[in-house]
Amino acid sequence: MNLLSLALAAILINNVVLTKYLGLCPFFGVSKSSKSAVGMGLAVTFVIFGASLITYFLYYVILVPNKMEYMRLITFILVIASFVQFVEMFIKKFSASLYKALGIYLPLITTNCVVLYVAQDNITQKYDLLTTCVNSLAVPIGYMLVLVLFSCMRERLDSSATPKSWKGNPIALVAAALMALAFSGLAGIV
Amino acid sequence: MWQNFKNGFIKENPVFALFLGMCSALAISTSLNNAIGMGVCVTLVLLFSNVIISLMRKLIPDEIRIPVYIVVIASLVTIVEMLVHAYAPALYQSLGVFLSLVVVNCIILGRAEAFASKNGVAASAVDGIGMGLGYTFALILISAVREFLATGGIHFANPFNSEQILFGFSIDALKGFTIPLMSGPVGAFLTFACFAALFAMLKERAAQKEKEAQKK
Numbered sequence: 415m416n417l418l419s420l421a422l423a424a425i426l427i428n429n430v431v432l433t434k435y436l437g438l439c440p441f442f443g444v445s446k447s448s449k450s451a452v453g454m455g456l457a458v459t460f461v462i463f464g465a466s467l468i469t470y471f472l473y474y475v476i477l478v479p480n481k482m483e484y485m486r487l488i489t490f491i492l493v494i495a496s497f498v499q500f501v502e503m504f505i506k507k508f509s510a511s512l513y514k515a516l517g518i519y520l521p522l523i524t525t526n527c528v529v530l531y532v533a534q535d536n537i538t539q540k541y542d543l544l545t546t547c548v549n550s551l552a553v554p555i556g557y558m559l560v561l562v563l564f565s566c567m568r569e570r571l572d573s574s575a576t577p578k579s580w581k582g583n584p585i586a587l588v589a590a591a592l593m594a595l596a597f598s599g600l601a602g603i604v
Numbered sequence: 605m606w607q608n609f610k611n612g613f614i615k616e617n618p619v620f621a622l623f624l625g626m627c628s629a630l631a632i633s634t635s636l637n638n639a640i641g642m643g644v645c646v647t648l649v650l651l652f653s654n655v656i657i658s659l660m661r662k663l664i665p666d667e668i669r670i671p672v673y674i675v676v677i678a679s680l681v682t683i684v685e686m687l688v689h690a691y692a693p694a695l696y697q698s699l700g701v702f703l704s705l706v707v708v709n710c711i712i713l714g715r716a717e718a719f720a721s722k723n724g725v726a727a728s729a730v731d732g733i734g735m736g737l738g739y740t741f742a743l744i745l746i747s748a749v750r751e752f753l754a755t756g757g758i759h760f761a762n763p764f765n766s767e768q769i770l771f772g773f774s775i776d777a778l779k780g781f782t783i784p785l786m787s788g789p790v791g792a793f794l795t796f797a798c799f800a801a802l803f804a805m806l807k808e809r810a811a812q813k814e815k816e817a818q819k820k
Contacts, residue, residue, distance in 0.1 A: 433789055435631040439710055442623065484686070488678040491707050495671050524670070527627050527708045534701060579805035583623055584797045591793035598788070 417548045424552035427601055430528050431560045432594040437528040441561060441590075442583055444519065446572075451565035454519045455558025459551070461523050462532050465497045466550035469533040470543065490533050498524045528557055564593065609734035615810070618711045618735055619742035620803040625711040628702050629743055630792040636760045639747035641695040643740025645688065645703065647733065649680045650712050654720040654732035656680075661721050673716045674707070681707045692763045711739060742799070749795050754787035 430436045437458075444454045469490050477483055502520045505513045523529060532553050536546045567589050576585045618624045625646075632642045656676050657664075664672050685703050689696045696703065706712070715735055720728040751758050757774020785791055 435627050435789065435792065436705075438626040438630065439624070442626070484682065487682050487685070487704050487707060488675060491674055491678045492671065495674055524674075525708050525710055525713060527705045530705060530708050531701060534704060538701070577801075579808060580797075580801045581804075584801040584804065587793050587797035587800060591790050591797065594789040594793060598790070 417545065420545065421548050421552040422603065424549060425556035425559065426597065427603065429556045429560055429597055430531070430553055431557060432590070432597045434531070436531050437526050437557060440519075440522055440526055441564070442586060443522075445561055445565040445568050445586075447569065448562055448565040450519070451561045452558070454522075455554070455561050457519045458523060458526060458528065458557060459554035461494075461498055461501060461520075462529050462554045463547075463550050464501070465494045465529055466533050466536055466546060468497060469493050470536055470546050473537055486534075486537065490530060494529050494533070495524050528553065560593070560597075564590065567593070609730050613734070613738045613741060615807065617738045617742055617803060618714075619739055620800050621807065622714075623800075624714055625709045625739060626796070628705065628709055629739070629746065630789075630796060631702055632699065633743055633747035633750055633792065633795075634754075634787050635698075635751050636744065636747050636758055637695070637763070638698055639743035640740065640760065641688075641692070641763055642699060642702070643736070643743050645684050645699075646706055646709065646711070646739055647736025649677065649684055649706055650715060650736040650739075651729060651732040652680050653677050653712055653716055654728040655725055657716045657720040658723060658725045658728035664721075669721065670713075670717075673713060677712050677716070678707050694761075695763045711735060745799060746792075746795050750786045750791050753783050754785075754791065756782045 428434065431438065431441055440454060440458075444450050472489060472493060473483075473486065477485060477489065498520055502513075505520075532550050536549060539549075541549060568586055571585055571589060580588075616622060619626065619629045628642060628646075632638045653673075653676055657673060660672075660676075681704060684706075685696075688699070688703060715731060719731045723731070748758055755774070756776075756778035757772065759772030759774070760770050761772075762768040762770050783791070786795070
């Protein structure tokens with residue numbers, strides 16, 4: 415039950431995009447069509463889950479026993495960058511169609527702050543292995559949910575008449591603000 | 605070179621015109637204190653990363669340049685994080701996880717890739733300071749609006765001693781009319797949207813003026 419409420423909280427209430435302002439660059443860059451939003455969401459989910467598990471083991475098996483906790487940031491970002499590179503090569507080799515669908519989003523993920531945030535959060539919150547797994551699945555699912563919802567809104571926005579200087583990102587930001595307002599209404603659930 | 609420096613403020617303002625580093629710009633801009641602290645940290649990291657990468661630009665093989673940049677940036681961020689933790693603990697508390705997320709701030713990697721890897725040390729240093737100050741300028745604008753609307757005043761405390769307030773005012777008549785929503789995500793997105801639209805308008809006006817000047 416505790417894990418369930420943690421997952422619900424991570425998906426809806428403490429949503430990474432709308433309450434923690436993370437991963438905004440791809441949020442505005444990729445959300446122009448709902449198809450690419452789904453692709454990006456899946457790629458992010460996969461990378462976050464894999465990278466969080468690797469960094470979790472690295473931190474507790476190598477860094478802590480050797481008293482090198484201060485190397486956390488450098489280790490984590492290197493793991494994420496190389497993991498993304500590895501996943502890209504792997505997918506390219508084994509599934510051409512999946513590579514076609516996810517390929518262009520993969521390099522973008524290295525600089526997506528959600529990945530580093532989840533890896534760090536698992537350590538600073540002192541989560542155990544099971545909680546880490548749940549957290550690193552729930553956070554990107556929340557990210558994907560908002561990304562897909564938002565991309566549907568943007569498809570409408572593109573065809574509506576907006577003042578010239580508000581076109582593009584500014585009006586999308588207003589839409590994001592309204593969405594954040596709607597999501598803040600869910601705060602009492604858990 | 606002066607043009608490079610100036611570009612970072614309005615025409616190529618990293619936050620409002622290029623939409624880089626938005627995550628931290630929105631998250632940190634709840635108060636002027638945080639905005640200035642974060643701005644200084646990012647400017648420092650940007651300056652040193654630009655200088656180091658510009659010095660090494662002929663040594664780094666092209667295929668592995670991104671990992672090299674990331675390691676340089678991560679080491680600099682770790683140093684800055686430790687310094688802030690030691691000398692300005694209050695700032696460290698309020699910046700929280702966003703201080704370490706400077707590593708993935710697109711401005712820094714973007715400038716390394718787009719400018720420092722192609723230009724000399726002096727030009728890269730100037731570019732780093734210009735872009736960093738442009739980022740700080742954007743953060744100060746957003747945070748001033750948000751803090752004023754959310755609390756009815758603006759305060760800036762000494763980052764090394766949070767008791768000592770260097771500068772600040774608050775309007776008592778507004779105390780009953782504050783909008784707490786502005787310090788939350790909604791206020792962040794809305795304020796940012798207004799500034800982005802304003803900058804788009806300014807940019808368009810400048811472009812139009814240039815066109816007219818060319819006609820003559």
